[in-house]
Amino acid sequence: MAASSWKTLEVRKHHEQKDVCFTRAKYREGRRPKAVRVYTINLESRYLLIQGVPAVGVMTELVQLFAIYGAVEEYRVLDDYPAEQFTEVYLIKFQKLQSARIAKRKLDERSFFGGLLHVCYAPEFETVQDTREKLQDRRKFIARTTNRDKNLDRTEQKHEEPDTSKEVVNNLQLETSEIETSNVSEDWNTCTYYGYPMLPPPPQEDLQRFTSVSGNNYLEPTVHDPLFKDFTTTSTGHAANTGKHGVTEWSPPSDIRKYHGPKEVSFTKSNTSVARFIPRTTHLQDRKRRKEQVAVDSLIGIDKNDAEIFVGPKLPEEPKVDMGDDSLNVSADLIRNRLIKVSCAFVLLKTFLLLSSFYLLY
Amino acid sequence: MFPRRGGSGSQGSDRFEYLQALVTEFQDTDSQEAKEQVLANLANFSYNPANYEHLRRLQVPDLFLDMLTEDQENLVEYGMGGLCNLCLDKVNKAYILQNRGVELVTGCLSSPREETVLSAITALMYLVTPAARSQITAPPVVECMVRFSLSENKRLSNLAEVFLQDYCSPEQLERARSLQEHSALGIPLPRD
Known part of the structure; x- marks a missing residue:
C-alpha cells in the first residue's frame, strides 16, 4: 500500500499556489499576504511537497534544513513530478504533524540556493493508516483541550509558542543593540571628557547627594563611589560582560543604562556652572x-x-x-x-x- | 496560522471583539468577495479550540450550517471546512446534530468540489455518536463511501476507507457492496 501511495504524481489543486488576496479589509489583513483558503485536518499532512529546489545536488542541505523542525522519517526526490526547468521536487515525510506544520510555515517561500521554495502539504501520499492516525490525533487533541475548559488560555498560548519565541529573540536583539549603543555613548562621553578642554565639575554639595542617591538606586555603592573611578570600572565590567549576550536575564547592562541617565544629567548640571557641555x-x-x-x-x-x-x-x-x-x-x-x-x-x-x-x- | 491580535494578556476579549467584527461584516456586507473572505477567516478560526466559546456565543456553527445550502460553491466549501474544524468539540457536536447537521453535511457529499467532499466525510466521522450512528451510516452514505473508496483520488479513497473500516459494520459493508454491483454506475465523482 505504501508503494502505491508514492506513485500519485499529478499536480493537485492544493499544490498550486493560490493567488494572494489583495482585497481584504484593513482589519483583516494578516502579517503576511495570503490567499483565501480554509485549512482543515484533511489538508494538513506529515508529508510535505517541496517545489522549486534548484537542481544542483543539494538534497542533503534541504533535508538538513527541514530536519530543524522535527525528525524526518522519509524523503526522496520526485523525478516524475512536473517541475520547472532546473528545479527538483522533493517529498519529505515528518514523524509528527506538528513538525510539518511549523516547517511549512517557516520554509514556504524561503530562498534556498538561489531558488524560492514552495512548500505545501501532500496528503495524497498518505496511506489509509496515515490518514486514520491523523484524524485520531486531531480527535485526541480536541478532547484534551476542550475537556479542560478552564485551561483554554493555556492551549492558546501553546499555539502561539513559535511566535512568542520569535519575540523573545527580537527583544534580545533589541536589548543587545541598546547595549551596544549605550556602550558607544559611554565611550563617547569619556572621550569627550578626556580629550577636550572641558573642566570637570568641582565637588558640590548637591551633586554629591544627587549621585549618591542614584548610586543607591542603580549600582552597588562600591562601584559607584568615586565618580571617575567608576567610569573605568563600569566600562571594563561592560566589556567583560559583552560575551554573555545570549543570556536572557542579564542585569548589568540595564543597570548601566539606567545609571547612564543620571550621570549625564549630573554632567550637564555641573557643567552649567563651570563649562558648557558641547557635543x-x-x-x-x-x-x-x-x-x-x-x-x-x-x-x-x-x-x-x-x-x-x-x-x-x-x-x-x-x-x-x-x-x-x-x-x-x-x-x-x-x-x-x-x-x-x-x-x-x-x-x-x-x-x-x-x-x-x-x-x-x- | 491565524492572525493574532493584541497582546497575549488580554487576548480573550480582543479575540471575541475581532470575531464579532467578522460576523458583523459577514452579515452586513453586500460584496460577495468580502463574504467569502470573512467566512474563510471564521472557518480557520474554528480550527483552534480556544475560540470555540467565542464562536458559539456568536452562533458561528449556525452560520456554517446555513452556508451548506448556498449556491456559491466557495461559500459551501468554506462553511463545510469550518464545520469540519469545530465539530469534534462535544458542545458543538451536540448543537450540529440537533440542527439537521447530518442531513446537511450528507448533502455536501455530492458537491463537485474536492475539498467540500473531503470536509464532509471527515465531519461525518467526527459527528458519529451512539445516537447519530445509524443516521450517519445510512445505506446511501455507505454506498457513496464505497464509490469514493474506489476513486483514483488518494485523499478521497483514504478517507472513505477509514469511514468504511472504522465506522461501518461488516453487514453494512456487505450490503453496500452488493448494491453497488447492480446500480450506482455513472454517479459523478467530485472533480478536482
Missing part, C-alpha cells in the same frame, strides 16, 4: 571651522589674533620672523599656530588632570 561633533566642526578661518585669514593676510581659540595665560609674544617671502610667511604662520594650539591643549589637559586628582582626593 563632540559640534566641537570637531567648530575646530575645523576655526582652523579654516585661520588659514583663510592668514592667506588673505589678515593677521587676526588667535585669542578666541586660546584659553589661559598667553606665552610672551615671540618676535615675528620674516622669511622674506609671502608664501613662506604664510606656511610658517600655519606651523606656528599649530604648535601653539597643541601646546595649549597640553596645558589644558594638565589642568584638567590636576583638578580631577583634586576631586579624587576630595
Whole structure:
C-alpha cells in the first residue's frame, strides 16, 4: 500500500499556489499576504511537497534544513513530478504533524540556493493508516483541550509558542543593540571628557547627594563611589560582560543604562556652572571651522589674533620672523599656530588632570 | 496560522471583539468577495479550540450550517471546512446534530468540489455518536463511501476507507457492496 501511495504524481489543486488576496479589509489583513483558503485536518499532512529546489545536488542541505523542525522519517526526490526547468521536487515525510506544520510555515517561500521554495502539504501520499492516525490525533487533541475548559488560555498560548519565541529573540536583539549603543555613548562621553578642554565639575554639595542617591538606586555603592573611578570600572565590567549576550536575564547592562541617565544629567548640571557641555561633533566642526578661518585669514593676510581659540595665560609674544617671502610667511604662520594650539591643549589637559586628582582626593 | 491580535494578556476579549467584527461584516456586507473572505477567516478560526466559546456565543456553527445550502460553491466549501474544524468539540457536536447537521453535511457529499467532499466525510466521522450512528451510516452514505473508496483520488479513497473500516459494520459493508454491483454506475465523482 505504501508503494502505491508514492506513485500519485499529478499536480493537485492544493499544490498550486493560490493567488494572494489583495482585497481584504484593513482589519483583516494578516502579517503576511495570503490567499483565501480554509485549512482543515484533511489538508494538513506529515508529508510535505517541496517545489522549486534548484537542481544542483543539494538534497542533503534541504533535508538538513527541514530536519530543524522535527525528525524526518522519509524523503526522496520526485523525478516524475512536473517541475520547472532546473528545479527538483522533493517529498519529505515528518514523524509528527506538528513538525510539518511549523516547517511549512517557516520554509514556504524561503530562498534556498538561489531558488524560492514552495512548500505545501501532500496528503495524497498518505496511506489509509496515515490518514486514520491523523484524524485520531486531531480527535485526541480536541478532547484534551476542550475537556479542560478552564485551561483554554493555556492551549492558546501553546499555539502561539513559535511566535512568542520569535519575540523573545527580537527583544534580545533589541536589548543587545541598546547595549551596544549605550556602550558607544559611554565611550563617547569619556572621550569627550578626556580629550577636550572641558573642566570637570568641582565637588558640590548637591551633586554629591544627587549621585549618591542614584548610586543607591542603580549600582552597588562600591562601584559607584568615586565618580571617575567608576567610569573605568563600569566600562571594563561592560566589556567583560559583552560575551554573555545570549543570556536572557542579564542585569548589568540595564543597570548601566539606567545609571547612564543620571550621570549625564549630573554632567550637564555641573557643567552649567563651570563649562558648557558641547557635543563632540559640534566641537570637531567648530575646530575645523576655526582652523579654516585661520588659514583663510592668514592667506588673505589678515593677521587676526588667535585669542578666541586660546584659553589661559598667553606665552610672551615671540618676535615675528620674516622669511622674506609671502608664501613662506604664510606656511610658517600655519606651523606656528599649530604648535601653539597643541601646546595649549597640553596645558589644558594638565589642568584638567590636576583638578580631577583634586576631586579624587576630595 | 491565524492572525493574532493584541497582546497575549488580554487576548480573550480582543479575540471575541475581532470575531464579532467578522460576523458583523459577514452579515452586513453586500460584496460577495468580502463574504467569502470573512467566512474563510471564521472557518480557520474554528480550527483552534480556544475560540470555540467565542464562536458559539456568536452562533458561528449556525452560520456554517446555513452556508451548506448556498449556491456559491466557495461559500459551501468554506462553511463545510469550518464545520469540519469545530465539530469534534462535544458542545458543538451536540448543537450540529440537533440542527439537521447530518442531513446537511450528507448533502455536501455530492458537491463537485474536492475539498467540500473531503470536509464532509471527515465531519461525518467526527459527528458519529451512539445516537447519530445509524443516521450517519445510512445505506446511501455507505454506498457513496464505497464509490469514493474506489476513486483514483488518494485523499478521497483514504478517507472513505477509514469511514468504511472504522465506522461501518461488516453487514453494512456487505450490503453496500452488493448494491453497488447492480446500480450506482455513472454517479459523478467530485472533480478536482
